[in-house]
Amino acid sequence: MTHVHDLLGIGLGPFNLGLACLADPLDDLDAVFLDGADGFSWHPGMLLPDATMQVPFLADLVTLADPTSRFSYLAFLKDVGRIYPFYVRESFYPLRREYDDYCRWAADRLGSVRWGEQVVAVEHDGESYVVRSATGRTWRARHLVLGTGTAPRLPFEVEGPALHSADYLARRDDLLASRSITVVGSGQSAAEVYADLLAEQERHGFELGWVTRSPRFFPLEYTKLTLEMTSPEWSAYFQALPAPRRAEVQSGQAALSKGISAGTVDAIFDELYRRSATGGVDTTLLTATEVTAARWDGSAYTLDLRHTEQDTTGRLRTESLVLATGYAPRVPDFLDPVRDRLRWDDRGRLLAGATFAVDHADAEVFVQNAEEHTHGFVAPDLGMGAMRSSVILAQVLGREPYPVEKRIAFQEWGIPDRLRHPVAR
Structure with missing residues (x-):
């Protein structure tokens, strides 16, 4: 046996x-x-x-x-x-x-x-x-x-030579030979790819764009009381919520796990500022803009764009496309x-x-x-x-070889039992 x-x-x-x-x-x-x-x-x-x-x-x-x-x-x-x-x-x-x-x-x-x-x-x-x-x-x-x-997530159907950021370094040399490159995504990977390409832009001469569906290039929220949420008790609190409420709570938490390191955001701005002082910047930065389709014609992509706040549409043509659109289970x-x-x-x-x-x-x-x-x-x-x-x-x-902390946070989630009292309506 x-x-x-x-x-x-x-x-x-x-x-x-x-x-x-x-x-x-x-x-x-x-x-x-x-x-x-x-x-x-x-x-x-x-x-x-x-x-x-x-x-x-x-x-x-x-x-x-x-x-x-x-x-x-x-x-x-x-x-x-x-x-x-x-x-x-x-x-x-x-x-x-x-x-x-x-x-x-x-x-x-x-x-x-x-x-x-x-x-x-x-x-x-x-x-x-x-x-x-x-x-x-x-x-x-x-x-x-x-x-x-997890597997690379593609939010829309893509044909042609587009690549996910998971394969960025393997295809980087090919990208640098392009006449135009567009990065799609909002998190740390998108920022790092954009920053790396920005550093090469003056030497290679390509147009560079960054499109994000997020309303801003938001930094990762990393303050200490927020960090307390990476705790057993917050996870237990979240588990106890009804499934629809969990989804609702998650929808507002992008900055807690999918934001950009503040240092990366600042470094990108400083490089753009340096360029602006010496003759201009050939780049396009679009926020609150989602890509609804990417059509490949054999030589370049046409991206269909929708601005989520103005509800307006547009198009962007780019020879190369990098999708830093995250991963899914x-x-x-x-x-x-x-x-x-x-x-x-x-x-x-x-x-x-x-x-x-x-x-x-x-x-x-x-x-x-x-x-x-x-x-x-x-x-x-x-x-x-x-x-x-x-x-x-x-x-x-059936035993704890490594003690599991039950409580590590100063704050509490939900109204604790000692404070619960029905409110007159």
Whole structure:
């Protein structure tokens, strides 16, 4: 009979990698993690030389669950001889390339990781889950953790050579040869792509545009009381709201997770200002403008535009198009054989409970970063990864190997019981 693992993780992005690191020292847990790639790689298309993380180094794979872990970011820096330069730099925010290197360093030190194993089917044999990979290998496990990530989101149909920002660096040289380039999007990726192209514009001579549906190029809201929302109690508060109200709350929270780092916004303005003082700027910046269609005629795109506030329309012609339009959760096809064991909402999304379980027993199949609609904007936040892994491990083991904080915020969400009183109407 095939060996039965306690836990099997599918997909190795930062969240399941963090889970693997936290599982590694636990003697009473038998865990294995599968991924179809040859090794770890985190958003390689956006590893620009100067790009920094939007979260501090404490939001690494393990520290907020176990500050003593051998897989911490500081342990990585010490191991590669960079802890003193990082100290002298006096910034909590690692370069994105450094974070990618750190994750690869951690993955290389794990005996539980199996690269090159693309999962193609998950079944249940009445006792445990049976996981099959494209190599023909089979694993069995009592618990699954899905960390298969998100897929590039395209808000409209696009033909021709347009690219998503996920592939930006791979296609950058081709873009620089264009006569005109337009970036579509509103978040950090759009800003970084625009800033990188702006830095090359004078040398290459292309026209450059940036179109965003947002009413402004808004910065990421990063004040301390707002940061308290990246907490277990805010997530619990959000989960308790009715589904329609959750969607309503989410619609007004773009600045909490999808905004641009203030330093990036300021750097773009300063470069535009410098250009304006020496002869002008050949760029177009459009806010509150959505692209409703992108038509390719074999040599260039014609973008149909609609201004969301004026309700006016227009067109923009561009030879190259970069879509920094974000990512969306995806439900893997390999779950089809066990769909009846899982909970779904009326939009076909996995329905996660308080412990991130999505199965009817609320104890067998867990998700990482596929629960934004149930747990709120904190789902993709790297700073919440260690806490979520701690909760999952506690459910699998029946004990808390890493204590899970129940309350960390000074503020309260909702009217607390001590203040509740019916109001006369």
